[in-house]
Amino acid sequence: MSDHQEPPGGAPRPGEHEEPASEPPPGDVLLDEDEIAQAEIEAAAERAADAKSVGLEAGFGERLVAALTGTSVIVTVLAFVSALFIGAFIIAFSEDSVRQALGYFFAQPQDAFRAAGDAVFSAYRALVQGSLGGTTQLSETFVTATPLILTGLAVAVPLRAALFNIGAEGQFVAGGMMAGLVGFGLTGLPMVVHLPLAVAAGVLAGGLYGWIPGILKARTGAHEVISTIMLNNIALLVSGYLISTTLFRRPDRTDPISRSVEESARFPRLIPWEPGLRVNTSLLMAIALAVVIFWLVERSTRGFELNAVGLNPSAATAAGMNPARTLVTAMTVGGAMAGAAGAAVILGLQYRLTIGFSAGIGFSGITVALLGRGRIGGTVAAGILIGALQVGGRNMQAQTGTSLELALVIQALIIVFIAAPGLVRAIFRIKADDLATGQVAKGWGA
Amino acid sequence: MSQTTLAPAAQRRRERRFGMFSVLLLAVMLGVFASTTRGDRATFILNDARGQLFELPDLVLPVLPTVVLLSAVVAGIAARQFTRGFGSRAVVIVGVVALLFVIAFLTWAAAGGQLSVVGLLRGSLARATPIALGAMAGVLCERAGVINIAIEGQFLAGAFTAAVVSSIASNPWVGLLGGISAGVLVAFMLAGLSIKFQADQIVVGVVLIVFATGVTSFLNTQVLSGNPQLNSPTRFTAIAVPVLSEIPLIGPVLFRQSLLVFGMIAAVIILQYGLFQTRWGLRLRSVGEHPKAADTVGIHVLATRYKAVLLGGVFAGIGGSWWTLDAVGQFSREMTGGRGFIALAAMLVGRYSPVGAFGAALIFGFSDQLATSLQLLRVPVPSDLLLTAPYLVTIVVVAGLIGRLRVPAADGKPYVKQ
Numbered sequence: 012m013s014d015h016q017e018p019p020g021g022a023p024r025p026g027e028h029e030e031p032a033s034e035p036p037p038g039d040v041l042l043d044e045d046e047i048a049q050a051e052i053e054a055a056a057e058r059a060a061d062a063k064s065v066g067l068e069a070g071f072g073e074r075l076v077a078a079l080t081g082t083s084v085i086v087t088v089l090a091f092v093s094a095l096f097i098g099a100f101i102i103a104f105s106e107d108s109v110r111q112a113l114g115y116f117f118a119q120p121q122d123a124f125r126a127a128g129d130a131v132f133s134a135y136r137a138l139v140q141g142s143l144g145g146t147t148q149l150s151e152t153f154v155t156a157t158p159l160i161l162t163g164l165a166v167a168v169p170l171r172a173a174l175f176n177i178g179a180e181g182q183f184v185a186g187g188m189m190a191g192l193v194g195f196g197l198t199g200l201p202m203v204v205h206l207p208l209a210v211a212a213g214v215l216a217g218g219l220y221g222w223i224p225g226i227l228k229a230r231t232g233a234h235e236v237i238s239t240i241m242l243n244n245i246a247l248l249v250s251g252y253l254i255s256t257t258l259f260r261r262p263d264r265t266d267p268i269s270r271s272v273e274e275s276a277r278f279p280r281l282i283p284w285e286p287g288l289r290v291n292t293s294l295l296m297a298i299a300l301a302v303v304i305f306w307l308v309e310r311s312t313r314g315f316e317l318n319a320v321g322l323n324p325s326a327a328t329a330a331g332m333n334p335a336r337t338l339v340t341a342m343t344v345g346g347a348m349a350g351a352a353g354a355a356v357i358l359g360l361q362y363r364l365t366i367g368f369s370a371g372i373g374f375s376g377i378t379v380a381l382l383g384r385g386r387i388g389g390t391v392a393a394g395i396l397i398g399a400l401q402v403g404g405r406n407m408q409a410q411t412g413t414s415l416e417l418a419l420v421i422q423a424l425i426i427v428f429i430a431a432p433g434l435v436r437a438i439f440r441i442k443a444d445d446l447a448t449g450q451v452a453k454g455w456g457a
Numbered sequence: 458m459s460q461t462t463l464a465p466a467a468q469r470r471r472e473r474r475f476g477m478f479s480v481l482l483l484a485v486m487l488g489v490f491a492s493t494t495r496g497d498r499a500t501f502i503l504n505d506a507r508g509q510l511f512e513l514p515d516l517v518l519p520v521l522p523t524v525v526l527l528s529a530v531v532a533g534i535a536a537r538q539f540t541r542g543f544g545s546r547a548v549v550i551v552g553v554v555a556l557l558f559v560i561a562f563l564t565w566a567a568a569g570g571q572l573s574v575v576g577l578l579r580g581s582l583a584r585a586t587p588i589a590l591g592a593m594a595g596v597l598c599e600r601a602g603v604i605n606i607a608i609e610g611q612f613l614a615g616a617f618t619a620a621v622v623s624s625i626a627s628n629p630w631v632g633l634l635g636g637i638s639a640g641v642l643v644a645f646m647l648a649g650l651s652i653k654f655q656a657d658q659i660v661v662g663v664v665l666i667v668f669a670t671g672v673t674s675f676l677n678t679q680v681l682s683g684n685p686q687l688n689s690p691t692r693f694t695a696i697a698v699p700v701l702s703e704i705p706l707i708g709p710v711l712f713r714q715s716l717l718v719f720g721m722i723a724a725v726i727i728l729q730y731g732l733f734q735t736r737w738g739l740r741l742r743s744v745g746e747h748p749k750a751a752d753t754v755g756i757h758v759l760a761t762r763y764k765a766v767l768l769g770g771v772f773a774g775i776g777g778s779w780w781t782l783d784a785v786g787q788f789s790r791e792m793t794g795g796r797g798f799i800a801l802a803a804m805l806v807g808r809y810s811p812v813g814a815f816g817a818a819l820i821f822g823f824s825d826q827l828a829t830s831l832q833l834l835r836v837p838v839p840s841d842l843l844l845t846a847p848y849l850v851t852i853v854v855v856a857g858l859i860g861r862l863r864v865p866a867a868d869g870k871p872y873v874k875q
Binding site: 175177227230231233234236238242244245252255374378413414417419420422423424426427430433434437 | 657663671805841852856
């Protein structure tokens with residue numbers, strides 16, 4: 012009855028992954044060509060075992076990467092529409108007037124429909140007006156979009172190597188803390204030195220914080236989803252502690268708020284003569300970094316390896332690439348992007364560190380990257396779209412009293428529909444192709 | 458071939474890594490605990506304030522000699538880890554080292570003060586309850602081949618619904634049913650999206666967490682904050698088992714707990730038996746290991762997976778109800794504070810077995826409770842840093858032990874009948 016036998020599977024045997032790929036078998040003096048060839052074969056086998064032990068075998072990565080980049084634009088648009096449609100129901104049912112009208116629904120159904128229609132229409136009108144309705148609103152949209160583009164890239168780059176970086180929030184915190192520390196810790200520097208230095212500190216700190224889960228996965232196989240979530244919590248707690256220490260805290264205050272960033276380390280505003288427009292040069296930095304990342308991921312040799320490892324790690328290994336090194340690089344570059352986002356917020360907008368200054372910007376990066384279908388250009392566009400949604404959500408809360416968290420719900424719904432293209436096709440009766448079954452043809456043309 | 462030649466080398470490397478770990482802990486024991494004591498004696502209170510059969514004397518330890526003695530033992534272990542090694546018992550020895558470190562830490566922390574051992578252990582078991590229940594949900598799903606990252610979302614949905622339903626019905630049992638149905642609802646979304654629509658299961662899990670966080674926070678501000686009568690649930694009260702609860706030390710820890718704690722222990726035992734000793738468990742595991750073979754012998758793969766995920770939703774829903782029906786008694790936004798992820802880690806540390814996951818949950822519950830207990834002792838470590846303990850433990854454990862984990866072979870892979 013009981014079944015204690017271990018069925019055959021892809022599990023690495025103990026010891027197989029203990030040897031890093033670069034090391035030759037220990038203690039052997041190689042004598043002739045046969046032995047050298049034998050050693051090479053063994054090294055290749057170990058590399059393959061290595062790729063398996065870091066969780067890069069078929070499954071998550073390949074299917075997701077192919078499914079995302081293969082999803083058609085129409086599915087993305089329909090996902091957005093469906094999410095807004097369900098959001099409308101949530102608005103309607105949480106509105107007091109609608110619930111009251113539902114109480115006598117069968118006597119006067121038109122009341123309920125009118126109340127629901129009014130609630131949804133006014134909420135969504137406030138959403139659009141608050142994000143696109145004027146220059147101030149547009150400025151706010153781009154201010155909000157700047158860090159979102161960067162945290163989106165922080166998720167998108169590892170995603171291309173089939174890694175799911177949930178740690179953008181923690182990497183954002185690390186970057187913001189270091190950028191802030193350099194921003195107010197050093198004084199008397201000219202802006203051309205101070206600002207780049209502070210940004211570099213943020214990028215380095217974020218990159219280092221992204222490197223940790225990367226190296227843990229490459230060396231021990233610890234899944235990046237777990238380790239990045241834990242690192243997020245640690246970053247939030249440690250930053251809360253650090254902000255209350257004398258190193259960071261404002262000397263004249265007892266509550267946890269840091270000193271202000273020096274003028275010479277602040278991103279200058281783009282339109283300084285209009286005091287209401289907060290859009291600043293960190294937007295240009297984000298776009299420049301996106302261009303660099305585009306070249307890195309889509310055009311460079313390392314980017315080719317990244318994509319190869321993401322699409323088919325076994326083939327990449329067979330072609331002589333090193334999946335372990337690639338995944339560490341991908342996580343580090345991703346972390347650096349999130350660190351840049353932290354620097355953009357602290358040096359371009361808030362100028363001081365407070366508890367919880369990350370405010371979920373890193374988590375929103377997941378939405379941005381998935382909405383952008385893991386592509387660099389798509390991620391930039393998605394960052395602006397989600398930025399507009401969040402700014403509009405604030406206006407919606409102020410004007411119609413519909414709580415800001417609705418924007419979060421809509422974001423989640425958008426990813427649900429994008430992650431399950433079959434669902435969208437089923438709802439809208441789009442003719443099924445191979446994507447509807449999730450069995451994605453893998454290949455370079457995808 | 459390479460396995461046989463490499464295995465001893467790998468074993469040596471592993472022993473050396475464990476040895477480094479011991480040396481690290483030893484450095485903290487000598488460098489921090491032995492050199493910065495705040496008092497001569499540490500008092501551990503073994504009695505509970507309630508009635509018990511007889512009183513135990515308080516355990517009073519001299520701080521410095523205790524820490525030095527424990528350090529000497531750890532040093533001895535480390536020496537052998539670097540030289541001969543412990544062979545097959547290596548992992549157990551790491552646990553022993555960690556335990557000695559914890560005892561030294563507690564002695565140092567309680568120096569010049571008093572620490573209630575009963576409170577510490579009782580709180581640990583209580584805090585382990587939702588973690589263990591969430592881990593049961595994870596074990597059921599992943600043994601059947603569906604990755605469940607969404608435990609945190611199931612917790613939040615369960616906690617919210619249990620609070621509202623229990624408030625309306627003024628009955629914790631009805632509230633528990635509400636919490637269960639919310640957990641099952643999230644599980645149903647997970648099952649539908651990952652089994653029927655074959656979406657990527659890790660993405661779906663993360664999305665369901667965002668979704669549950671968004672919906673519960675939205676309804677909390679939109680509905681509950683204006684109607685406090687909907688957020689004052691009737692709670693489960695602690696049950697004292699007659700006679701047994703009056704045994705000193707173990708009585709209050711094991712036999713005077715809330716109903717959910719007893720339920721969790723029962724669930725662990727039943728699932729351990731069910732998964733490994735019954736036909737139901739064999740079938741469930743077969744669709745997670747080799748769905749094609751299971752299909753060939755007539756097991757309905759997709760239906761089995763659906764049932765496993767939904768049953769997991771029941772346990773996760775009960776786990777979520779723990780917050781509003783047992784520990785806190787009121788819903789607040791994001792109140793589960795990442796315990797769903799800790800449950801996930803407990804499942805991995807427990808290697809996909811209910812009893813193992815329960816053991817891991819106890820460790821996490823302990824480190825959770827420790828942070829609270831130590832704040833009362835005014836230990837000179839900031840509370841923010843103490844609160845990082847469970848997360849650090851998770852990383853160390855996942856990185857140190859999970860690398861050799863054998864995952865169910867078809868975990869995360871949708872099944873398409875051919």
